[in-house]
Amino acid sequence: MGTGELSRLTGVSVRAPRYYEEKGLIRPVRPGNGYRDSCEGADEVVRQIRGLIDCGLPTRIIRGILPYLDGPADPLPPVPCAQMPAQVAAEREQLDRRIHCLVRNRNALDDCLKAVRGAAGNRA
Secondary structure (H helix, E strand, C coil), X not given: CCHXXXXXXXXXXXXXXXXXXXXXXXXXXXXXXXXXXXXXXXXXXXXHHHHHHHCCCCHHHXXXXXXXXXXCCCCCCCCCCCCHHHHHHXXXXXXXXXXXXXXXXXXXXXXXXXXHHHHHHHHC
16 A cells, blocks of 8 residues: 555554654555555554654654564564663653543543533433
8 A cells, every 4th residue: 555545544644654664663665666555554553653652652762662562573673772671661651641641531521521411411
């Protein structure tokens, strides 16, 4: 599938897959015509990348964890630098804080909906 199709399927801009390729996150093939052609499953990878970026992870960390998204890869990629484990741990802690905040916010919305629906039901 071409970049336009990949963009349409995933909801990212047409520029996003090119950027992901530039950062080494995806590797589309280029047949004889020179156009990018993504393999089957590329849409799911792009969605995962977009989700990680939306969570605030930098592309350098995403590149290191992509092989682990569907379980440990074989062979496992080498750790590119000594700081990577600490950086990944810090990103994980930040995600945990965001998840906690999101859960609190979702629970507050649920409580608000219950109250609003309860008040609406009492008026009837």
